[in-house]
Amino acid sequence: MSENILEISGLNKHFGPTYANRNISFSVKKGEIHGLIGENGSGKSTLLSQIAGMYPRDSGQMLIDGEPYDPTSPIDANERGISMVMQELGVVGNLPAGVNVYLGRTKQFSRFGIVNLRKMRREAEAQFEKWGLEAPPLGDMPDGMMIESRKMIELARALSVDPQLLLLDEVTQSLSLNNREKLYALIRRFKEMGRSVILITHDIEEMVEITDTITVLRDGEVIGSVRSAETTPDEIRMMMVGREMSGHYYRTDHAPSYGEQVVLDVQGVCVPGELEDVSFQVHEGEILGFCGLSDSGIHSVGTAVYGLSRISAGSVRLTAGDIRITSPTQALRNNVGYVPKDRDNEALMIHASIRDNFCLPSLTELKGPMGFLSPGKLKGMSADMVKQLSVKCTGIGQAMDALSGGNKQKVNFGRWLAKDLKLLILDCPTRGVDVGVKAYIYQLMNEAKANGIAMILISDELTEVLGMADRLMVMKDGRVTKTILRGDDFTEQAVIGVMI
Amino acid sequence: MKSSGRKKLRISDIVPFAAFVVLFIFFTIASGGRMVSAYSLKMLLEQSILTIVCACGVLFVVAQGSIDLSVGVNVALSGVVGMHIATVTGVGWLLIPCCMIIGLLIGLLNGFLVSRCHVPSFTLSIAMLIGVRGIVNYIQTIIGIEYVPASMTFMTSSAFRIIFFIVIAVVIGFVFEFTRVGRYSQAIGENETTARFVGVPVSRMKILVFAISGLMAGLGAIFSMGTVGGTTMTMGSFLEMKVAMAIFFGGVLVTGGSSARFYKVILGSLSITVIVYGLSLIGMSDSQISESVEGGLLLIILFLTILTNRRRSSWKKETAVAEDSAVSLP
Numbered sequence: 112m113s114e115n116i117l118e119i120s121g122l123n124k125h126f127g128p129t130y131a132n133r134n135i136s137f138s139v140k141k142g143e144i145h146g147l148i149g150e151n152g153s154g155k156s157t158l159l160s161q162i163a164g165m166y167p168r169d170s171g172q173m174l175i176d177g178e179p180y181d182p183t184s185p186i187d188a189n190e191r192g193i194s195m196v197m198q199e200l201g202v203v204g205n206l207p208a209g210v211n212v213y214l215g216r217t218k219q220f221s222r223f224g225i226v227n228l229r230k231m232r233r234e235a236e237a238q239f240e241k242w243g244l245e246a247p248p249l250g251d252m253p254d255g256m257m258i259e260s261r262k263m264i265e266l267a268r269a270l271s272v273d274p275q276l277l278l279l280d281e282v283t284q285s286l287s288l289n290n291r292e293k294l295y296a297l298i299r300r301f302k303e304m305g306r307s308v309i310l311i312t313h314d315i316e317e318m319v320e321i322t323d324t325i326t327v328l329r330d331g332e333v334i335g336s337v338r339s340a341e342t343t344p345d346e347i348r349m350m351m352v353g354r355e356m357s358g359h360y361y362r363t364d365h366a367p368s369y370g371e372q373v374v375l376d377v378q379g380v381c382v383p384g385e386l387e388d389v390s391f392q393v394h395e396g397e398i399l400g401f402c403g404l405s406d407s408g409i410h411s412v413g414t415a416v417y418g419l420s421r422i423s424a425g426s427v428r429l430t431a432g433d434i435r436i437t438s439p440t441q442a443l444r445n446n447v448g449y450v451p452k453d454r455d456n457e458a459l460m461i462h463a464s465i466r467d468n469f470c471l472p473s474l475t476e477l478k479g480p481m482g483f484l485s486p487g488k489l490k491g492m493s494a495d496m497v498k499q500l501s502v503k504c505t506g507i508g509q510a511m512d513a514l515s516g517g518n519k520q521k522v523n524f525g526r527w528l529a530k531d532l533k534l535l536i537l538d539c540p541t542r543g544v545d546v547g548v549k550a551y552i553y554q555l556m557n558e559a560k561a562n563g564i565a566m567i568l569i570s571d572e573l574t575e576v577l578g579m580a581d582r583l584m585v586m587k588d589g590r591v592t593k594t595i596l597r598g599d600d601f602t603e604q605a606v607i608g609v610m611i
Numbered sequence: 612m613k614s615s616g617r618k619k620l621r622i623s624d625i626v627p628f629a630a631f632v633v634l635f636i637f638f639t640i641a642s643g644g645r646m647v648s649a650y651s652l653k654m655l656l657e658q659s660i661l662t663i664v665c666a667c668g669v670l671f672v673v674a675q676g677s678i679d680l681s682v683g684v685n686v687a688l689s690g691v692v693g694m695h696i697a698t699v700t701g702v703g704w705l706l707i708p709c710c711m712i713i714g715l716l717i718g719l720l721n722g723f724l725v726s727r728c729h730v731p732s733f734t735l736s737i738a739m740l741i742g743v744r745g746i747v748n749y750i751q752t753i754i755g756i757e758y759v760p761a762s763m764t765f766m767t768s769s770a771f772r773i774i775f776f777i778v779i780a781v782v783i784g785f786v787f788e789f790t791r792v793g794r795y796s797q798a799i800g801e802n803e804t805t806a807r808f809v810g811v812p813v814s815r816m817k818i819l820v821f822a823i824s825g826l827m828a829g830l831g832a833i834f835s836m837g838t839v840g841g842t843t844m845t846m847g848s849f850l851e852m853k854v855a856m857a858i859f860f861g862g863v864l865v866t867g868g869s870s871a872r873f874y875k876v877i878l879g880s881l882s883i884t885v886i887v888y889g890l891s892l893i894g895m896s897d898s899q900i901s902e903s904v905e906g907g908l909l910l911i912i913l914f915l916t917i918l919t920n921r922r923r924s925s926w927k928k929e930t931a932v933a934e935d936s937a938v939s940l941p
Binding site for chain 1: 805
C-alpha cells in the first residue's frame with residue numbers, strides 16, 4: 112500500500128518532432144483533488160489520455176498504488192480503477208443514453224449473446240442516483256440532447272466503473288451552475304471516500320476553490336505544483352503564461368454604455384417548450400448578457416433570434432429597415448452573426464480548410480459580377496484574418512480539425528468580424544479556450560462594442576457575463592425573471608439570488 | 612510551425628490522375644498503340660460526353676452528400692417525350708427545350724421530395740429509377756422508336772456535340788467552382804447543421820441542385836439521341852451507375868463536401884471511358900468476361916482512392932495532436 116494513488120516519473124510523449132509531454136513527474140495522493148492547468152496545447156489532455164490508457168507513453172514510469180502500471184486500452188485502465196471524461200469525445204448519438212453509459216461493457220448484461228437492455232438501463236439509472244447526478248431521459252438518443260446532458264452521460268459512464276481515480280477533462284465548462292454544484296459535491300464525496308480526482312479546467316478561480324493541489328504545465332513540462340489553499344488565481348495565471356498578465360481581463364468600467372439606437376427588438380417571443388413571452392431590445396454598441404440555470408432557455412434565445420427555431424408567437428425585428436427575422440438565411444443577409452455553443456458540430460466544418468470556414472458567412476459580400484467568387488479574394492480575406500487574429504496554423508489550406516480549441520474558436524468568432532455586422536449573437540464564446548485566447552476574445556468584443564455592433568452574450572459562466580455585459584437578463588424556466596443594469600448591483604450574489 | 616500558405620500535394624489528390632494515366636498507358640501498350648490514334652481519341656471524347664454532362668449535374672448533389680440515381684431514367688423520359696413532341700408537332704427545334712424542361716421538372720420533383728418531405732436521396736432516386744423506367748417503357752410500347760427530325764440532323768454531327776459540350780462544361784465548371792451555389796453545396800456536404808446555423812439556405816439549395824441535376828439529364832438526352840440518331844429502348848439504362856462511378860472514381864468522397872471538385876468529374880469520366888473503350892480495342896468487349904474486368908478495375912481504383920483518403924485523415928489526426936502540443940502565445 113502506498114500513500115499515493117498515482118505516481119508518474121520521467122514521462123515523455125512526442126508526436127513527430129513536437130514534444131507533448133517532456134519529463135513529467137508528479138504524484139496524486141489518495142483522497143486528493145488534483146488540478147492540472149496550462150494553456151491550450153500545454154499537454155494536459157495528452158497527459159490525462161496516457162493515464163487513461165488512450166495512448167502509450169514513449170518513456171517514463173507510472174505507478175498505481177505502488178504497482179507498475181502500463182495500460183493498453185481505456186478498458187484496461189478501467190480495470191485498474193481509472194476512468195476519464197474526455198474533453199471532446201462525446202457519446203454515440205444514436206444509441207440510447209442508457210446504453211451509452213455501459214458502452215463497451217455490455218457483456219455483463221448479456222446472456223447467450225442477447226443484451227438485456229432493460230437491466231442495463233436500470234443499472235445506468237442507479238449510477239446517476241448513486242452519485243447524485245440528474246439523469247437525462249435514458250431511453251432517448253443523445254443526438255437530440257444538449258451538450259450538458261451528453262456530458263452527464265459521459266460522467267455516468269466514467270463513474271460506472273467505480274474508479275479510484277477519476278480524470279475530468281474540462282467537464283465543468285459544459286455544465287450550468289446547478290449541475291456544476293452537483294459535480295463539486297461529487298468531487299467532495301470522492302475525497303471523503305479516500306479516492307482521488309485529477310481535473311482540468313480553464314476556470315482558474317474554480318480550480319483554486321475546489322482542488323487541494325494544482326500542477327501547472329507549460330510547453331509540455333511541469334512548471335510546478337502549489338497547494339491551492341496557499342495560492343491565488345493571479346499567481347497561477349503567471350505560472351501558466353510565464354510572465355505577468357498585462358492588461359485587463361474583463362471590462363474595467365462599472366457603468367452601462369451604449370447608443371440610443373435600438374438594433375434588435377424582440378417582442379413576446381414564444382418557442383414551445385423553450386421560451387415563453389420573452390421581450391427585450393438590444394442597442395447599438397450594447398452587450399446584452401443572458402444567464403440562467405440549465406433549461407432556463409438562455410441558449411434558445413440565441414437560436415430564436417437567429418431564426419433557427421420555429422416561433423409560435425411574438426416577433427424578432429431588426430429596427431433598421433423594419434425587417435422581421437424568420438430564417439437564418441435572412442439573418443445572415445441582414446448582417447446578423449451567430450456563434451453557436453457547440454463549436455465542432457454546429458459552427459465549423461471541421462474537415463474543411465480554414466479558408467472555407469472563414470469565407471462561408473461572407474460569400475455574398477465577396478462575390479463579383481455574375482456571382483463570381485474569385486479564389487484570390489477568398490484567399491486574401493482568409494489570409495488577412497488568420498494574420499489579424501494570429502491563428503496558429505500551417506496555412507489557410509490546413510484542415511480545421513488540426514487546430515487546437517482556442518484557434519478553432521478564433522476562426523469561429525473572427526469570421527463574423529470580417530463582415531459589416533449590426534448584431535452578433537454569442538453563445539458561450541469562450542467555452543474550452545485558455546486564458547490567453549479568452550482575454551483576446553474579450554478584447555475583440557470590446558472593439559466590436561466600440562464599433563457600434565450590438566451583441567447578445569449568452570453564457571454559462573456568470574463571471575463572464577458580469578464582466579462584459581451592459582445589461583443582464585436573468586432567465587428561469589424560459590422566462591426573463593429580471594433585468595439588471597451594469598452598476599453597483601452587478602454581483603454574483605445578486606444574480607444567483609434571482610437565478611435559483 | 613511555419614505559417615506559409617504553401618499547398619501540399621496529397622496522395623489522395625494524385626490517385627485519380629495516376630489512375631487515368633496508368634490506364635491510358637496500359638491500354639496504349641496493350642492495343643499496340645491504337646489507343647493514341649486520332650480516331651480513338653475522338654471516340655474517347657465522344658463516348659465520355661454523355662457521362663460528363665450528366666455527372667456535371669450529379670456533382671452538385673454529391674457535393675451535398677446526397678446522390679441522384681435517377682439521371683438514367685431522366686435521360687430516357689425527357690428524350691422520349693421531347694422527341695415525341697417534336698415529331699408530333701413537326702417543329703423540330705422544340706426537341707431541345709422540351710428535353711430540358713422535362714429533365715428540369717423531374718429534378719425539381721426530386722429536390723422537393725428530398726428537401727421538404729425529407730426522403731433520403733438514395734431511396735428516393737432508386738424509387739424514381741424504377742418507377743420512371745416503367746413510364747418510359749409504357750410510352751415506348753405505344754409510340755415505338757423515333758428518329759431525330761430532319762431539321763435537327765445537325766445534332767448528330769460530332770462538331771455540334773463537342774462545341775455544345777464545351778459550352779456546358781465551362782458554364783458548369785464556373786458555377787460549381789466559382790459561385791456560391793458550389794460553395795454552399797460543399798458546405799452542406801461538410802456539415803449540414805453548420806451550413807444551416809451560418810445561414811446557408813439549405814432547403815432551397817437542395818431543390819436547386821436536384822434541379823440542376825435534372826436539367827443536365829435533359830441535356831444529356833439531347834447528346835444521347837444525337838449519338839444514336841434517335842431514341843432507343845435501352846436509352847439511359849445503367850447511365851446513373853456510370854455517372855456515380857465516374858464521380859467517385861475521380862476521387863470525390865461519398866460524403867461530398869470539399870472533396871467534390873469539377874476536374875475530378877472530367878477525370879473520372881475519362882478514366883471510365885478509357886476502360887470500356889480500351890477493353891473493346893484489345894478485343895475483350897465481345898468476351899463474356901469483359902464486364903467482370905471492368906468491375907474489377909473499378910474496384911481496385913476505388914479502393915486506392917478510399918485508402919489514400921483514409922491515410923490522409925489519420926495523418927491529419929496525428930498532426931492535430933502535434934499542433935495542440937506545440938505552444939506559443941497568441
